Amino acid sequence: MKLNVIGRILVGLLILVLLVGVLGYFYLKQSTLPQTQGHLSLAGLTETVLREPSGVVHIIAKSKKDLFFAQGIVHAQDRLWQMDFQRRVGAGRLSEILGKDVLEEDKFLRTWGFYHAAQAAYASLSPTAKAAIDAYVNGINAYLATKPPLPLEFTLLGYSPEPWKPADVMVWAKMLAFELAINRDTELQRYHLLASGLSYERIAQLMPLYPGKDPPNPPLSKVHEADKKQASALLAMAALFPTSVKASNNWVLGGSRTTSHKPLLANDPHLGLGIPSIWHLMHLEAPDYNVIGATLPGIPWVIIGRNTHIAWGITNLNTDVEDLYVLQENNDGYLYQNEVKPYQIRTEVIKVKGEPPVQMKVRETVYGPVISDVVEISGAAPLALRWTGHQPDDTTLDAYVALNQAQNWTDFKAAMKYYVASGLNFVYADVKGNIGHFAAGRLPIRKSGHSGLYPMPGNGDWDWQGYIPFEELPQYFNPEQDYLFTANHKITPPDYPYPLFLEGDSNPIYRAARIEQMIRSREKHSPADMLTMQLDTVSLLYKSFKPVLKNLTPTEVRGQEWRERLLAWDGNVSPDSQEATVFQAWYLGLSGLSKPETGEEYWYYPRYFLNAMQQGDVACEALKMTCLDYASQVLDQTLARWEIPAWGQLHQAAFTHPVLSYTPLAFLSDRQIPVGGDEFTVNVGGYDPQNFLMDFGPTYRQVIDLADMENSRYIHPMGQSGHLLSSQYDDLLPLWQKGDYLPMKTKDYPVAERLVLEPIIP
Template sequence: MRGALRWAGISVLLLLALLAAAACGGYLYLRIYTAPQTSGTLELAGLRKPVQVVREPSGVVHIRAANEHDLFFALGVAHAQDRLWQMEFQRRVGAGRLSEVLGRAALEQDRFLRTFGFYRAARNAYRSLGSEGKSAVDAYVAGVNAYLRTDPGLPLEFRLLGYEPEPWRPADVLVWAKMMSFDLSANYESELERYRLRARGVEPERIAELMPAYPEDGPVVLPEGAEVPPAGERQAEALLRLRRSLPRSVEASNNWVVSGRRTGSGSPLLANDPHLGLGVPALWYLAHLESPTLEAVGATLPGVPGVVIGRNRDIAWGVTNVGADVQDLYVLEETEGGRGYRHGEEVLPYRVREERIRVKDAEDVVLRVRETVYGPVVSGVVDAPGGRPLALRWTSLEPEDRTIEAFLGINRARNWREFNEALRSYKAPSQNFVYADEEGNIGYVAPGKFPVRQEGHSGLAPVPGDGRWDWRGSVPFEEWPRAFNPREGFIVTANNKAVPDSYPHRISLEWAEPYRAERIRRMILSAGRLGVEDIVRIQQDRRSLLFEDFRPVLEELRVRDERARRWRERLLRWGGEVRPGSEEAAVFEAWYTELTRLPAREVGQEYWDEPRYLLRAMRRGDTACEPSGSREDCLRFAARALGRTLERLGEEVPEWGRVHRAVFEHPVLSETPLARLAGREVSAGGDGYTVNVGPYDPASFRMDSGPSYRQVIDLAPEGRSLYVIPMGQSGSPLSGRFDDLLGLWSGGGYLRMRTAGYEADDTLILRPSR
């Protein structure tokens, strides 16, 4: 999954001003840095009663408060103490205000963000919250601001850029949820890809070959026979026709839950590892929150109140991206002069909003954004072929969004009924929620606002914005995909197909490749009675089913070069474990990367990572295989690709972990003299299709997304639950807690998830000021 933090990183190569700032003041700052106060007593205005904030040696935070207001207030304080720059950067990204502090280098990104209107949507979302949701957000914001009023030592980034943070506002909390939703709602990009291919003259039938449909025998989260509403005959036929030519989702996360019938303890086990961008600092922050009405522990997001993934006193949950199709692009027919567009029998004028972008050391830029009945016209800021304007409709830009209330409700939920009721207000991004409780139940829900489209509108490519293809509503709460205590005794989701063809609504026609889901299922089914160690073993698994599929291709290769023959034989003896220390893994991954070049001339891209397209070419032939497109031509291409692979890797083939590095870069400091202070990289295994995922840039083998958080939760009364994040709890490169968890994460280790019996390294008492 491509994380929002990494997506938001700008081209810092252009930030030459930072080089000078770092050279002049950066190292001086190392001498005057003041760590946040994490022990003793801190008086803050806005608290109602004293709050205890305890940090373990790992930096994991435990907050005990007398009420929820003080609980969320104190979480705002703790987040700000450890991650203030991250929170600042995130809200500036969402608001399209990076140019104010980074100059013209950030202007293009700000134009994009202002055009979409993320911050505008965040303000509307806050207005739509109920009283409990607003209270939680307000308390969190009050905590951040109370901390800022103590005049704390500011993080390095503020000093280098020469400014101080503004007070926090409620929309600053909700805008990062919008950015996460954008990161996990990438359908508009696949629509543009298909639009671009058609503009290149690629026929729809050929696009269906280049972007194969989800395999008919691939695992489905809710298989046929699950308790889902029946489909009408006509609608089911339409779904079967559509699913033959679908692009693949690029997102990647795993979760699964196993009932007590399959565990040694007789209680459920639940695992989750969301795959998002890797960066500095970590995306998540580990915390335990406790008040008389709410106790939860797990992964929190700096800038947002509550636990997003984890457990409470009674239940546990984990999430992966559904990949729901909640975005559509509409091609507008403009009137003469471009002042309006045709919709139905009417000509509608554009509603124009002005966005003033302040630019450091330059004049303000005024952006005029045209709004339509669908949403903003985005064709000026996305790579769209042709000259006609494209408008975007997306559920996350709609005025009402109470998703944060759903998460707060989950934090309090005590059972399956309350868990479902909490999700009633969930909108976006749609996630595969797996569930377990201490009573032994397991379950699954995919919540969200799923558009109901007109018959004939697949959602796969832009359609005319003349009213004929407008949405007809959304899927009712009662008909969301669900399962409770399924007969199989476990539920697995890995961004694979969520619902069977009999499901009456079209959630999506784009799903991730089934390799990870299939491998997890195999390991569960072959394990007998499962314990925590077995779940950890599955989560850390790097066996490549991609290699399993491509091994028969290797068997058929006819290679003349002696070195290539030797490596072919080594690969055929290899078991497919993509370990960091494996030379075979390096050769296989580099060879697969060479294979992805096959349709480069046709699609206009250097790499085309579509495994089933490539397998089909090797088995049946393909027009991209020159000269004749025969199967033999494709196998000759694959043989030459093996030769090119060995040339690329050099005389001494490196171990996979030497070239495949998990890279953690700072979004601003990565190209300054402070890059080595702020950035990290470690050896990594896996690939984009292994359970322990290791996606990489095919040009460099760099891995800049992956498991951003891992958890294994044991619902047994004395269960041993585990979690970990990469890097550390602190965002300061000068803190001992900056990267102290990186070795644990990369080595497959975990922290104990504790709510009691932990070692207290620092204890801070927050008191109401007199």
């Protein structure tokens, strides 16, 4: 009897909890989601915002000014907290909302001076670009003035968004350029290895370049133990900001290679996975303006996509636009051109939630900020950074103004003139059948003896000699083979007059080779073929290591059996493949070979391992075995660790939120899904070697059909909305996982919601 009563009480409590939960859910949903239907009154304009069932947005405006005003409103509706967080990152103001735990990140960001660079760059833009940014900012502020429901993150962190300023737009462009410019970390790696006692020749073996003439050794003075500690500390600091820009693909086929006899263009930028999505799909339409594609919340315009005349896609050029300079200090200055030059001091005040403000002084030089001050290693030589993104005349955003309205190759090239930082490959196609590729950016010329691989003396002897002239930047228009592609590989021929500028670091050419292999595998390609190519997970990394596998001599029976299975494998890194799991784990295991010298748990230079297996290596000699014996041992040890799961069981795309992931709401906010691929497949599936979780990949895919623009396709993961309780928070994720796409339409699209923006009537 008592148990029956207790049971009823428990059932009653459960019902009460469920009822409170349901009521709380609907209350939160109503109080945090924006208005997307009906009429929204605000200070401004009368325009229409249409939303497809997928959340894709179409803005129909009467003028370009009104168009960007409305784009600011829509971005704020769907991604307000994301935009606010992004501008706080750029301004080094995370401690204001997250407390002292992120103070080091803010110090790093303030030292680099992204926000100061953003303010200076705004002044250099054309009146047209400024007008678009001003309209966009005014739209965000007009939306904030309506006192809209705020995303849940603002409530949890206890703050409200401030009004928007033009520099808030500019600073996110600076942060993206910072992520594109990745050479500083490899310079620090080499500097660290040098300070560890390794020779230049050994470092070149561990971090091999593209085949060719070895660069000269840099004229560095003796590197000390303190410099090693400083380099290590700076690399650890860099790890606080995971480099999101890892890889990207784009390619374009001319009409002779397509079933429609018109070009096809594909692009899939591989960036860090996260919540919300980096991109937001949008169609912008006004008189003489009709553009659709991927937009970046926090910045106006379409960044990747098409208009009615042309289509374009982008990848990281992987060029070296950063240099570290070792300063020789003298009293309160540093030696430069045989004179003592005083530091310019910039004072930064960082507000910290629940703590007193922190004041820091940043030293500026002729090169840029002294970035080593942020780690404060006594006895180490200061390191100053020169970066094209710090230049005050950065007109990069003007490139997108012109690109969105370009009608032909001439217009497209004119847009490229504005692009400054950091460096991008743009591929191009137009409705008349032309295709092209332009490597855009302000790219430094270095004097002989300066390879860009190591920090250089900051005495004025190794300053940049200017920039590659615009007309001499790599560019191709209607090439004889009638196709073009880029995959972060070296794109210049051997006789290019600036031979080192793209050779700063070796990017394995597996993706590039596989793309060309697929292009040449058939005479004609359809749009469906392009989709298939984007989803390809065949690993040329595996194929390059297959001869090594043939020569392995594992001692365990299981190792011998799996060697045969791997040799029979087709190299497709699919989610259901056990062979993929064994190969990936074995490959990671090889990285232990370099740990005694590098101190790194994992080493991402496959050419080093291939050379070691084929030619031998001093690291194997130190172990008193051949490199093939070492690789055989690794295979036995790998197989002894576990019962082999399918690759997708281990390798899951992990989408995490920058704040909610660290709260009890993580189980509601975060997502993990099984996927295939690895770092070197065309459908990239780069992962954290500690747990095999995929942390970067295709954050956007598009395939554009120049024969029928309305037959184009695009997709991005998660969803259009950044609101946790929105039905469009993650509704695109299953499509992205399966390799499905949304129609990229500017007409005849389904409309699920219609919102009329109208002026406030006094």
